[in-house]
Amino acid sequence: MTNNQAKLMQGNEACLEGAIAAGMRFFAGYPITPSTEIAEGASERLPMVGGKFIQMEDEIGSMAAVIGASLAGLKAMTATSGPGMSLKLENIGYASLTEIPCVIVNVQRGGPSTGLPTSPAQADIMQARWGAHGDHPSIVLYPASVSEAYSVTVTAFNLAEKYRMPVILLMDEVMGHMRERVVLPDAKDLQIVNREKASVPPEEYLPYKADPDGGVPEMPAFGEGYRYHVTGLIHSENGFPTTDAKKTATLLNRLMKKIDNNLDDIVKYQEDSLDDAKIVLIAYGSTARSAKSAMDMAREQGIPVGLFRPITIWPFAEDKVKEIAGKAEKIIVPEMNLGQYRSEIERAVAGKCEVIGINRADGEIITPEDIYEKIKGVL
Amino acid sequence: MTSNLVKNYFRMDKLPHIWCPGCGHGIITRAVMKAIDELKLDKDKVCIVSGIGCSSRASGYLDFNTLHTTHGRALAYATGLKHANPDLEIIVITGDGDCSAIGGNHLIHAARRNIGITAVAYNNNIYGMTGGQYSPTTPTGDKGTTAPYGNVDKVFDICTLAQAAGASYTARATVYHAQLLTKLIKNGILNKGFSIIDAVSVCPTYYGRKNKKGDAVKMMEWLKDHAVNVSAATKLPEEKLAGKFLIGELYHNPQPEYTEEYKKIIESLRRG
């Protein structure tokens, strides 16, 4: 299939194509609006490339099957929305602790509970970071265009494989269903990362042996002759359960440091017109598109507005936000929730400048005009 | 110093196991190993997938690819493994609570798909790991720490449930009938689709004590006296079967296996 031609695609389709280009060969899912097109597409596309699709009996089982498939050596993904995400969390925590690479797409809709199934929201920001119980690392990405739905999905797989962990890709109903003209890159031009296989013979292999300072252990697939143990209990380097406080601390510390030591590699963002900006908009996903338009409207009126768009939502671009707070007078955070990311920004800004939210959680998008009006209001 | 079976299939440095004195789970685990040994399965291709509970600690002791998952989800993890690589020989070790309560949905759907997995349900009629709460297989009227006045719930028959859902092989044996148990597990593995073996265990520590069933020996004797082989049962009058339960191969009806059917789709697309 030649990719280097213009296509009209929706975000969900681009996400699926990005996943396949990244090497995804297993998808387990359960129908849920507004992510269903990803599962439908996977059921059609995967067997064409020798991959496997399965519609599981529920969201919990989908997450479990994805982890099982990844252990068997396939790059695996699932896609869902809020209610399904809530159900997947226990097994996402399992993938974090057992360091099994996988990608989870959450096309956000209005919540809580069944909420507004066909309306957009960005209200699972904190769930994506902290939803699974216990301290755990997380990587959460959020594209803002159809073309990025493709490229950021490739990045999601690369980070999952490189750091051996679940990576959450957030979209929202607008992102998932919006159609745009895209020119997809040629598959051979993509940089694809694969997990490290074992470099030692089976008798020397320890499944969780890695540099305690954020190292990533090697991962042969089940069936390749290594016969190791994987458990959701806290485990030693050899993979077997332990309750030893020192070993527990060493493991959890290493898991967190996989992220903390590699922020430069993981934290991706886009800066637009920040140099002279007195007012900086911090926005992500589909809301960043409204923010960009609002910025352009303000600039036309001579108001110095800039846009900072995190693509990596977690880990949080703390240093960058602090830098912005040192230069700007005001930060405006439009988001389709009641202030989830703003609270994190306020923590980083620590009073250095004013942080103002534009929030709605009623199923309606935040328009460029909404943001422009706020910009004028705070001048 | 131990038997060749234990030496060849167990992770020796992990023994002795954590199960209580008289717990039947060690007997079932040996039967699973004996079945694997007699079938001469390639250890590198065997995956033991377990859930959470007393039963599911078995995976850690066994020298294969072993996956100790979340509560109730072993069959869903196993489905992912098998679908991703159908060459793997997947054996799920689960418990009565794990597979028929919290994991009941995965049990019926693994059965419905007839995916090539052999599940061995270590059925001790109780939640042992958490200290003796009643489970879906605790007999009605019996006690658990959450059924101090007797269990009002009715009982799940794991084999009947799995058969109704589409499993192509169901069987039951007890820890008293360990030789039969080995044979049934073997036949379950040989069956291409979804197989489940209800392995009736004994829990003298919680279920036995709470219900005044006596020690492990007494509980094993009860199993001996109350189990009727399915072949003998057909010749017995109804009144002789009252209060008894069936053991043996209860159902075997080979059906197309899930991953083989899916492979046909991939091949048809390749040809097309």
Add this chain to the structure above:
Amino acid sequence: MAVKLKGPVIKEEWCKGCGICVAFCPKNVLKMEENKVKAVDRDACNNCGLCELRCPDYAIYLEEGEEDDK
């Protein structure tokens, strides 16, 4: 060739004292002493293997001969 020797081998440190092997030994070869199984009448053993089959702790087995078959 594995040749079965007379009588069971007991791995005392793994025995948890449940008494299952003693109760179901058809020849009364075994006995519990201080919560551990002991073979008190080896000559009576007919190598039926029921003790090994039902020992939940892998603490008793019939030896299968020399290990030179490796």
